[in-house]
Amino acid sequence: MEYMITLYSQEVERPAPGSPEFEAMMGEWMAYNQRLIDNGHWVAGANLAPSLTATTVKKSADGVTIVDGPFAESKEVLGGFYLVKAADLDEATALATAVPIPFGSFEIRPVAFRPDADHG
Amino acid sequence: MSVSVIDEALTDLAREHSGRILAILANRIGDLDIADESVQEALVRGAERWPKDGIPDNPPGWLMTVARRIAIDRLRSDSSARRRIEQSGHDLTADLNAAPDSVPLIDEANDATVRDDRLRLLLLCCHPALNLEAQVALTLRLVAGLTTEEIASAFLVPTSTLAQRISRAKRKVRDAGIPLTIPDNLDDRVASVLAVLYLSFNEGYLSRSDTTDIVRVDLCDEAIRLTAQFVELVPDSAEALGLFALELFHDARRDARVNPQRELVLLQDQDRATWDWTKVTLANSLLHRSMQLMAPGPYQLQAHIAARHTNAPRADATDWAAIASLYAQLEKVLPTDVVRLNHAAAVALATSPNAGLDRLASLTDLDGYHLLHSTRARLLEMAGEPALALDSWKRAAELVINPAEKQLIDERITALS
Numbered sequence: 001m002e003y004m005i006t007l008y009s010q011e012v013e014r015p016a017p018g019s020p021e022f023e024a025m026m027g028e029w030m031a032y033n034q035r036l037i038d039n040g041h042w043v044a045g046a047n048l049a050p051s052l053t054a055t056t057v058k059k060s061a062d063g064v065t066i067v068d069g070p071f072a073e074s075k076e077v078l079g080g081f082y083l084v085k086a087a088d089l090d091e092a093t094a095l096a097t098a099v100p101i102p103f104g105s106f107e108i109r110p111v112a113f114r115p116d117a118d119h120g
Numbered sequence: 121m122s123v124s125v126i127d128e129a130l131t132d133l134a135r136e137h138s139g140r141i142l143a144i145l146a147n148r149i150g151d152l153d154i155a156d157e158s159v160q161e162a163l164v165r166g167a168e169r170w171p172k173d174g175i176p177d178n179p180p181g182w183l184m185t186v187a188r189r190i191a192i193d194r195l196r197s198d199s200s201a202r203r204r205i206e207q208s209g210h211d212l213t214a215d216l217n218a219a220p221d222s223v224p225l226i227d228e229a230n231d232a233t234v235r236d237d238r239l240r241l242l243l244l245c246c247h248p249a250l251n252l253e254a255q256v257a258l259t260l261r262l263v264a265g266l267t268t269e270e271i272a273s274a275f276l277v278p279t280s281t282l283a284q285r286i287s288r289a290k291r292k293v294r295d296a297g298i299p300l301t302i303p304d305n306l307d308d309r310v311a312s313v314l315a316v317l318y319l320s321f322n323e324g325y326l327s328r329s330d331t332t333d334i335v336r337v338d339l340c341d342e343a344i345r346l347t348a349q350f351v352e353l354v355p356d357s358a359e360a361l362g363l364f365a366l367e368l369f370h371d372a373r374r375d376a377r378v379n380p381q382r383e384l385v386l387l388q389d390q391d392r393a394t395w396d397w398t399k400v401t402l403a404n405s406l407l408h409r410s411m412q413l414m415a416p417g418p419y420q421l422q423a424h425i426a427a428r429h430t431n432a433p434r435a436d437a438t439d440w441a442a443i444a445s446l447y448a449q450l451e452k453v454l455p456t457d458v459v460r461l462n463h464a465a466a467v468a469l470a471t472s473p474n475a476g477l478d479r480l481a482s483l484t485d486l487d488g489y490h491l492l493h494s495t496r497a498r499l500l501e502m503a504g505e506p507a508l509a510l511d512s513w514k515r516a517a518e519l520v521i522n523p524a525e526k527q528l529i530d531e532r533i534t535a536l537s
Contacts, residue, residue, distance in 0.1 A: 001297045088299035089249055110296050 002043060002111035003092040004083050008076040009104030011050055028100040036084060041095060045082040076105055083111070126170045129179060134163055135345075137180040138265040141187060143241035144234060147300055149191055152244070152293060154198070156262060158191040159183070238263075239353045240300040242346075246313040247298050254289035255316045261286055264346055270337045275323065310354055314363050314419060317347050321367050326522065340371055351406075361410035362420030368403035369426035372396040384524040388435040400430055421450040440470035457486045465495050473503040490519035494529060501536075510536040 015021035029047075036042040054070040070077055082099075086092040089108070096106040111117075138159050146155035162183055176182040245258040260266045266274075272282035292298065303309060324339025347364045354360050376390040407427055410420050425446045432438040447463035460483055468476020476499045486492040497512035513532045520526045 003297075086297075088297040088301070089247075090299055090301060090303060092297070093249075108296075112295070 001086060001088065001092075002083060002114065002117065003086055003089075004081060004109050004111055005092070005096045005099070006078055006107045006109075007080045007082075007099060007101060007104060008074075008078055008107065009101050010075055011077055011079065025100075032098060032100050035098075036082070036095070041084040041086060043083040043085055045080070045084075047080040048078065051077040051079075079104075123171065126167070126175065129170070129175050130163060130166055133166070133179045133183055134265040134267075136265075137183060138163065139241065139263040140234065140238055141180065141184050142262055143237040144184070145187055145191060146241060147237045148188075149195060150300075151195075152262075152300070153290060154191055154194050155187075156290075158187045158194065161190050162186040235353055236302060238349070239302055242313055242350065242353070243302065243309050244293065244298055244300050246309070246316045247293075248308070248312050249296060249298055250289055250292060252315065252319065254285055254292075255312065256319055257282060257285045258289050258293075259316050259346070260320065260342065264342050266337055266342065274337050274339050306354065310357050310360065313350060314359055317343050317350065318363060318419070320346070321370075325370060340367070340374070343367060344371060356413065358410045358413035358415040359417045359419045361406050361413070362417065362423045365403040365406040365410060366419055366423040366426055368399045368406065369423060369430045372399035372403065372430065378524070382524070384528055386528070387429060390435075392434070395430070403427070404431070416449070416453075418450060418454040421446055421453065425450070438469075440466055444470040457483050458489075458491075461486060461489075461492055461495060465499070468499050468502070473499040477503065488519060490516045490521075490525070490529075493519065497532065501532075506536050 015025060033042070033045065036045070051070045054068075056067040056069060056071050058065045058067055079101075082095075084092065084095055086095060089110075092108050096108050099106055142155055142159045145158065146152045149155055165186060166179075166183070170176075242259065242263050245262055246255045250258065257271060260271045260274075261268060268283050268286060269279050272279040275282070320339050321343035324341070324343060344364075344367050347360070347367055351357075351360050351364050372395050373387070373390060375396070376392070376394045377385055379385050403423070404427065407420070407423050410423070425443055428439055428443050428446065444463065444466040447459065447466050451459050451463055460479065464476045464479035464483075466476075467479060468474075477496065480492065480496050480499070483492055493512045493516035497509045497516060500506075500509035500512060510533065513529055513536065517526060517529045517533060520529055
């Protein structure tokens with residue numbers, strides 16, 4: 001099955017590129033991504049720009065409005081996602097738990113349909 | 121053959137065997153929905169055919185055979201399900217062509233595979249990705265073999281609400297991919313199962329005294345039956361043994377808890393001769409086994425407390441100091457206000473009413489809970505403060521819901537007014 005794991009967490013100051021802290025952080029993410037690839041879980045994934053860059057398009061019977069900011073204002077914001085292959089929810093849960101973010105909420109949703117999925 | 125005999129045989133078949141058969145079938149075909157529908161359909165066929173054909177010699181074997189045939193038919197007509205089966209590599213059709221009588225009776229005591237099948241089904245029903253209400257409903261429906269109507273009436277909710285809860289849970293199981301597997305680390309999952317069993321037992325225990333509906337399923341009995349099965353499946357779990365003992369200690373006092381006028385009788389006023397001492401003996405030995413595993417947890421500690429109450433020869437010979445110290449241990453692993461409330465009451469009886477009243481003062485979050493006020497009232501009576509006690513009894517009377525409990529509170533109000 002395929003699952004989308006969306007990563008919500010508080011936006012914290014990132015270490016400056018080039019600093020040892022930055023290298024350590026990148027090392028963890030690269031190791032995690034490599035693990036997804038090596039074990040055949042990887043489909044897609046991305047880290048998003050901070051939520052201050054978010055724009056929301058609201059469509060209703062009254063028309064379209066463009067709003068500055070994310071869809072839901074909350075302390076924990078959407079910061080990235082993974083699209084993974086996993087045998088079942090337990091495996092997907094284990095993958096979500098291993099995401100190298102210390103505190104946050106990671107929502108796991110099965111993919112119902114994806115037009116460009118490889119059928120086989 | 122009379123309808124009632126057949127009804128009874130079918131109910132017995134559903135309760136005692138359908139969960140096990142569902143577990144086996146679901147694992148073989150890898151599809152819980154189809155397995156469940158097939159078992160239900162087979163039971164319906166039994167209700168139709170048995171009055172004419174008679175009850176089969178081996179009802180569980182009959183149910184397994186018929187349910188399996190129905191499942192195969194459904195799988196053949198459902199191409200997506202068939203594809204899944206082919207991928208899963210189970211050889212489902214191997215013994216399909218055998219005559220129904222030649223299908224061997226499943227001997228669960230000697231069959232580790234069947235034990236694992238049953239454990240997988242129970243773990244799935246109590247999966248933490250389902251909310252607790254859904255876990256309870258699925259467990260009672262799929263593992264305990266209760267009907268949707270029976271569960272709805274036990275929890276006093278409309279049948280349609282419960283049916284919806286179950287179908288929503290089954291849909292989540294299917295679409296989110298909740299697996300029929302046994303994880304490497306079982307501890308957290310065992311805790312989920314125990315929470316479901318304990319909630320079911322408590323619901324039964326609380327509602328037992330005010331039920332007038334004689335057809336209502338006894339949730340205590342069902343919870344005890346499921347806990348006994350679970351202990352078989354995870355024999356090394358100290359907490360499962362602890363919960364089993366706890367349930368039996370409470371259940372041993374079931375008949376003494378209500379008098380012939382259907383009024384509640386407090387523990388201290390119960391006739392200990394009417395307790396079920398066979399159950400107490402079993403509970404004591406289960407608790408002993410639980411202790412030997414050297415892994416004390418909340419259920420085992422609560423069972424120890426129940427054991428102290430139950431094994432005391434008379435109410436006034438209760439070892440309150442030991443109970444207070446057990447509550448102190450329980451408070452460390454289960455730091456809830458309700459535990460603190462019980463701890464306070466035990467401290468009061470072990471030392472002085474004022475020591476308990478001091479502890480109650482900090483439990484402001486429980487202000488809407490009738491037992492806080494009735495406990496305070498009782499301690500104030502002991503401390504020689506009848507006027508203050510009356511105020512607390514009145515507050516308890518405003519909050520209490522269970523009519524049998526309300527009656528006891530009203531009696532105190534009358535006595536003190």
